[in-house]
Amino acid sequence: MGGNGGLKYAWYLLRRSPLTLVGAAVVLGVVVVAALAPVLAPYPPDEVNFASRLLPPGPQHWFGTDELGRDILSRVIWGSRASVGAGFLIVAVAVSVGLVVGSISGYFGGRLDTVIMRLMDIVLGFPSLILAMALAAALGPNLTNAMLAVAFVRIPVYVRLVRGQSLQVREREFVKGARCFGASHLWIIVRHVLPNSISPVIVQATLDIGGAILTASALSFLGLGAQPPLAEWGAMVASGRRFILDQWWYPTFPGLAIFVTAMGFNLCGDGLRDLLDPRARGQ
Numbered sequence: 001m002g003g004n005g006g007l008k009y010a011w012y013l014l015r016r017s018p019l020t021l022v023g024a025a026v027v028l029g030v031v032v033v034a035a036l037a038p039v040l041a042p043y044p045p046d047e048v049n050f051a052s053r054l055l056p057p058g059p060q061h062w063f064g065t066d067e068l069g070r071d072i073l074s075r076v077i078w079g080s081r082a083s084v085g086a087g088f089l090i091v092a093v094a095v096s097v098g099l100v101v102g103s104i105s106g107y108f109g110g111r112l113d114t115v116i117m118r119l120m121d122i123v124l125g126f127p128s129l130i131l132a133m134a135l136a137a138a139l140g141p142n143l144t145n146a147m148l149a150v151a152f153v154r155i156p157v158y159v160r161l162v163r164g165q166s167l168q169v170r171e172r173e174f175v176k177g178a179r180c181f182g183a184s185h186l187w188i189i190v191r192h193v194l195p196n197s198i199s200p201v202i203v204q205a206t207l208d209i210g211g212a213i214l215t216a217s218a219l220s221f222l223g224l225g226a227q228p229p230l231a232e233w234g235a236m237v238a239s240g241r242r243f244i245l246d247q248w249w250y251p252t253f254p255g256l257a258i259f260v261t262a263m264g265f266n267l268c269g270d271g272l273r274d275l276l277d278p279r280a281r282g283q
Contacts, residue, residue, distance in 0.1 A: 023267025030261050034080040041074040045231040054247050064249040066239065072250065075231040076257050082232040084261065086147050087213035091205050093151035098158020099201065103193050105159065106166025107185070117163070120156035128153040132215060136224040143216070143232065146225035150215045154208060161204055165197035172196075207269035210262035217258050233258045 033040060042062075049069035057064045063072035105116040123131070135149035169175060169192060178188050217234030219225035226232035228239070233254040240251030 017271050019267050020271025023264045023269075023271060026260060026264025027268050030080055030084055030264065033077055034084050037078050037081055041071075041077045043071040043074040045075045045078040046070065046229050047074075054243065054250070056247075057249050063253045064247070066236075066250055067243065072236075072253055075236060076233070076254055078231040079233045079236060079254060080257065080261075082143060082226055082230060083213050083217060083234070083258070086143060086216040086232075087209040087265075090147050090151045090154065090212040090216065091208050093148075094154035094208070095158055095201060095205050097151075097155050099162055099194060099197075101155070102159040102162025103166050103189050103197065106163035107170050107189055107193055109167075113163070116159065120159050123153065123156045126153075129215060129218065132219060133222065133224060136219050141224045141227060143220070143226040143230065146216055146219040150212055150219070154212065157204065157208070158201060161200055162197050165200065166193050169193050169196045203269055203273045206272050207266060210265035210269075213258065213265070214262050 047070060049065075052061070052065050052069040053067055055061055055065045055069075061071050061073065063076060066072055066075070101116060105113045132146075132149045132153050135152060136146045139145035139149065172192075175188055175192050178192060183191075213233075216225055217232070217237070220232050220234030221238040223238065226235045228235065236254035237251045237258070240247070240254070243250045244252075
């Protein structure tokens, strides 16, 4: 199918799934908000005004204010940079390491494959959130260390996924033909194994961004991620939980931002899975 036909087919599948379009719109909207935060935010995110502390939503402050008089809408907008950026970076690190390690493990097999997979099994043997909490606490409470901790616990997922694809690809005729013509292992992995393993990785990565945002926000909520005064959704919910009974808007709006963003990425990932799954094309 040509490029034009491929685009038409993709659009046809998208139109069959309105939820995928909703997810894509949410993801696009969040990315645009994060990119244009300095323009869209009505106030500086750290501007303190004690005269306006804990104001309810109104014309001057659409999402209300916090205990320091900071505009919550502005902090939610700026927080998209920290939270969504953390999600993208976590998945980027996990995917990069997973592609390299998984392709090597699946392509070469043997003892190397056994050692790598047993190490991955050890990491998977721990509950991911508990392990991420332990690593973040050991590294020190800040957003960078929280991202590294979450990325580490997500690496085995991609290693196993890429390994499974590599085991299939290495037995294909074009790979055997490349070996017969004297192609190096590196050339075969880069030109054949990785390109034929990337589709399920893209789907998994899209689904994982929402989960990474949730986990990074959870670490911030527990005090192991972003630290004040950085505007980050999980940290904002943690600060606002003390006021939830009387000033409901304080933790509610950053919590809704986390929920909507994670849901958008999940819906988008489901749509990508349909687009990239060969079985879907036969339906």
